[in-house]
Amino acid sequence: MSGKNRGFTLIELIIVIILVGIISLTAASRMSGRSSFDAFITRDQAIAIARQIQITAMQTDGTLNACQRLVITNVANEENSRFGRPAACSSNDDMFSDVLRGKQAEVTFMTSVTNIYFNLLGRPVDATSKRICTTSSGCKVTVRSRNGETASLCINSEGFIREGDCV
DSSP: OOGGGOOOOHHHHHHHHHHHHHHHHHHHHHHHSOOTTHHHHHHHHHHHHHHHHHHHHHTSSSOOOGGGEEEEEOOSSGGGOEEESOGGGOSOGGGOSSEEEHHHHOEEEEOSOOEEEEOTTOOEEOTTSOBOOOSTTOEEEEEEETTSOEEEEEEOTTOOEEESOOO
């Protein structure tokens, strides 16, 4: 063949089009499917909720109010899982931003502590004002999304709420 007749054959063009189609289908399914960031986004929202409840509790007269506590419930029906204010503290729960329900985030909360009050200094306490989260692991909450990703947040004994494992 001479130099003027170079180019792609029909078979080569069809193979390239098929490969581009496969790659675009894979990319589209990743974009429209569950994100690998679900657990991390939910963890960040949980940190904001915990800090909001903590700040509200610090602005009181020092008495522990049941509506100013962080409630973490995990139930078999994930839609009823809860992270935030107690359900009894609001007649219309959907109006408030200080609660994260499982039906919103499709997550599971894993922790051994289920009720956290905050004292005037913002330190986590139980209903009798006894300090909690004092172990080296603090109060660790792990968020597991349905796609298997996990992310953790930690509330230490001094009340510092942050992402990651407790040290």
